[in-house]
Amino acid sequence: MLDFEALTKSSGEWLKGVGPESDVVVSSRIRLARNLDRFPFPPQTSDAIRGEVEAVLRGPVVEVLPPGSMGYVRVDPLETLDRQFLVERQLISREHSEAKGPRGAGIGPQESMSLMVNEEDHLRMQVLRSGLALDECWQEINRIDDELQQQVNFAFNEEFGYLTSCPTNVGTGMRVSVMLHLPALVMTKEIQKVFQSMHKMSLAVRGLYGEGSQAMGDFYQISNQMTLGKSEQQIIKSMQQVIPDVLEYERRTRREMVKDNRSKLHDKVSRALGILQSARTITSEETMHLLSSLRLGINLGLIDGIEIPTINELFIHTQPAHLQKLSGTPMESSDRNAARASHIRLRLAPVEPTSEGE
Amino acid sequence: MSRARLTRDDTMKKCMRCTKPATLHITEIQLGQAQVVHLCETCAQKYLSSTEVGGMPSMQMEDDEAVSESEAEGVALAAEEVEEDSPEVSCGGCGITFKQFRSVGRLGCPQCYTSFHDDLQSLLESIHQDTQHVGKCPPQTSANTLRHHELMRLRSELKASIERENYEEAARIRDQIQVIEAQAASSGESPAE
Ligand SMILES: [Zn+2]
Ligand SMILES: [Zn+2]
Numbered sequence: 001m002l003d004f005e006a007l008t009k010s011s012g013e014w015l016k017g018v019g020p021e022s023d024v025v026v027s028s029r030i031r032l033a034r035n036l037d038r039f040p041f042p043p044q045t046s047d048a049i050r051g052e053v054e055a056v057l058r059g060p061v062v063e064v065l066p067p068g069s070m071g072y073v074r075v076d077p078l079e080t081l082d083r084q085f086l087v088e089r090q091l092i093s094r095e096h097s098e099a100k101g102p103r104g105a106g107i108g109p110q111e112s113m114s115l116m117v118n119e120e121d122h123l124r125m126q127v128l129r130s131g132l133a134l135d136e137c138w139q140e141i142n143r144i145d146d147e148l149q150q151q152v153n154f155a156f157n158e159e160f161g162y163l164t165s166c167p168t169n170v171g172t173g174m175r176v177s178v179m180l181h182l183p184a185l186v187m188t189k190e191i192q193k194v195f196q197s198m199h200k201m202s203l204a205v206r207g208l209y210g211e212g213s214q215a216m217g218d219f220y221q222i223s224n225q226m227t228l229g230k231s232e233q234q235i236i237k238s239m240q241q242v243i244p245d246v247l248e249y250e251r252r253t254r255r256e257m258v259k260d261n262r263s264k265l266h267d268k269v270s271r272a273l274g275i276l277q278s279a280r281t282i283t284s285e286e287t288m289h290l291l292s293s294l295r296l297g298i299n300l301g302l303i304d305g306i307e308i309p310t311i312n313e314l315f316i317h318t319q320p321a322h323l324q325k326l327s328g329t330p331m332e333s334s335d336r337n338a339a340r341a342s343h344i345r346l347r348l349a350p351v352e353p354t355s356e357g358e
Numbered sequence: 359m360s361r362a363r364l365t366r367d368d369t370m371k372k373c374m375r376c377t378k379p380a381t382l383h384i385t386e387i388q389l390g391q392a393q394v395v396h397l398c399e400t401c402a403q404k405y406l407s408s409t410e411v412g413g414m415p416s417m418q419m420e421d422d423e424a425v426s427e428s429e430a431e432g433v434a435l436a437a438e439e440v441e442e443d444s445p446e447v448s449c450g451g452c453g454i455t456f457k458q459f460r461s462v463g464r465l466g467c468p469q470c471y472t473s474f475h476d477d478l479q480s481l482l483e484s485i486h487q488d489t490q491h492v493g494k495c496p497p498q499t500s501a502n503t504l505r506h507h508e509l510m511r512l513r514s515e516l517k518a519s520i521e522r523e524n525y526e527e528a529a530r531i532r533d534q535i536q537v538i539e540a541q542a543a544s545s546g547e548s549p550a551e
Contacts, residue, residue, distance in 0.1 A: 154496060167481055229514065
């Protein structure tokens with residue numbers, strides 16, 4: 001069983017803010033979609049069949065979880081709040097939280113892996129790492145997939161590869177994504193150029209939490225769209241070829257901003273810190289926005305005394321389900337705004353602003 | 359089997375395929391003998407695209423494009439398209455029709471990929487710009503299939519490197535393709551085409 005109490009107080013390894021290129025890259029993730037060959041896909045079937053699938057997969061999933069894993073949890077009996085909590089934690093997808101019937105999730109050590117049973121496909125497995133670490137993600141998930149294939153037959157045909165509920169995932173069943181923090185490109189509106197060039201490379205760009213195109217807190221996820229006709233290594237390699245250009249673009253823009261407008265930028269990030277340290281009520285959206293500025297300020301050396309992992313953790317811990325789990329009671333939105341402000345004040349309290357700049 | 363080495367310069371040699379000046383010089387080492395093929399950029403693209411084992415430029419190059427893998431399969435499967443007009447074909451595995459799939463965007467079961475093969479093939483072409491898996495396969499997959507996938511993967515890489523005008527890489531990939539084709543031939547299979 002999953003220990004929600006402990007989970008609430010901790011945070012995942014992938015939020016540590018270490019790892020290669022972590023000034024811009026928050027995390028790397030690879031997920032694989034797999035299905036059992038003799039069962040209908042979860043969205044188009046009955047609870048009875050979903051139950052059979054869950055029973056077939058639960059054992060193998062538990063068995064392949066590495067030592068130190070947090071364990072397997074049945075998602076369908078959970079309260080809405082707990083399911084939402086797991087979504088905020090990125091341990092299950094929103095689709096999995098809202099799906100129907102028997103389903104579960106195996107959670108690996110330090111929240112760096114999760115295996116969802118009966119999401120849109122019978123099995124969705126993902127590995128998460130801090131920073132830019134796609135090769136490590138692939139090694140780990142490939143190993144897990146190999147081990148599972150010793151025990152179960154996945155639906156596969158030689159022409160179309162691994163068969164999935166949605167044809168957009170067929171073939172490798174693989175989605176490779178990298179979460180980037182791009183505040184400078186957003187501020188200068190250069191981000192549009194990134195969208196265009198990613199689009200040309202058939203890569204998708206999505207905002208972190210917001211729906212639609214408006215990203216909250218300047219976080220963008222870049223991922224492959226095509227899953228058929230390329231090998232896993234080719235897909236990973238093509239991501240590894242384009243990501244460094246985006247990172248360099250963001251860094252160059254940051255440097256130019258500091259060079260041309262240091263005092264204005266210093267003012268902006270210091271004000272962000274000021275509001276976060278003193279607000280009595282704050283929305284999730286404003287929090288994202290200000291934390292993003294603060295993260296930029298820390299990475300540029302304009303703010304000392306706060307660590308990146310603290311900021312990364314606040315992005316997660318200030319979301320609705322987390323606030324309610326932390327306080328132990330369900331709360332309306334206005335109460336949450338107050339609780340959010342108080343949580344942030346507490347976490348950012350002991351900070352001394354930097355010397356006067358110049 | 360051959361090993362190619364590629365050099366690039368502007369000697370006054372003429373392209374062996376046309377009358378333009380040759381800028382790329384590909385040294386083919388075949389049965390211990392080296393032969394240099396002098397080509398202009400346009401002809402080099404075609405030359406490297408063609409992956410016939412040991413062919414010298416005078417013997418090939420008639421076809422513009424590298425072999426299209428799915429052609430043979432395409433022909434065989436075209437026969438099934440006869441059913442196209444008959445009203446509602448439903449999947450034997452789960453019972454949904456292609457129309458139902460189109461409205462929900464999700465297939466019903468793995469067997470749908472066989473039941474709606476032709477319709478899905480054109481859909482997959484538009485989504486992925488490809489219709490053939492070349493990635494990881496289950497452990498029980500035959501060596502023959504793996505080799506087939508490897509060849510198709512390399513051919514798409516070859517095409518991409520020629521498009522990027524990276525002829526050094528193209529020559530290297532072409533050599534790999536020839537090695538695999540030779541393996542297939544010696545193990546008694548016809549090379550996948
Ligand atoms: Zn020529
Ligand atoms: Zn079906």
